[in-house]
Amino acid sequence: MEWLVIIRCILSWIPHSPSNQFIRIIYDITEPLLRPFRKIRLGNQAMMVDFAPFFAVLAIVLIKSVILAPLYALIARLII
Numbered sequence: 001m002e003w004l005v006i007i008r009c010i011l012s013w014i015p016h017s018p019s020n021q022f023i024r025i026i027y028d029i030t031e032p033l034l035r036p037f038r039k040i041r042l043g044n045q046a047m048m049v050d051f052a053p054f055f056a057v058l059a060i061v062l063i064k065s066v067i068l069a070p071l072y073a074l075i076a077r078l079i080i
Helices: 002-013 021-039 052-079
Strands: none
Touching (some): 002 021
């Protein structure tokens, strides 16, 4: 999922057609993940930078390492 967010960031820097189906799919998949982080605004009005992708990737990595990794380890111990 974090790769889709990174791909979306790269696509946002490149001019593209809004009707491009591949780009629409990437945006449709990643927007629900980015939306909660769009409320976080860093910088002043003259220089607003969208940090939503950074925070989304950070959240994905933290969830994977803090929640999913121990859960997978627990399941592996229960199976063996």
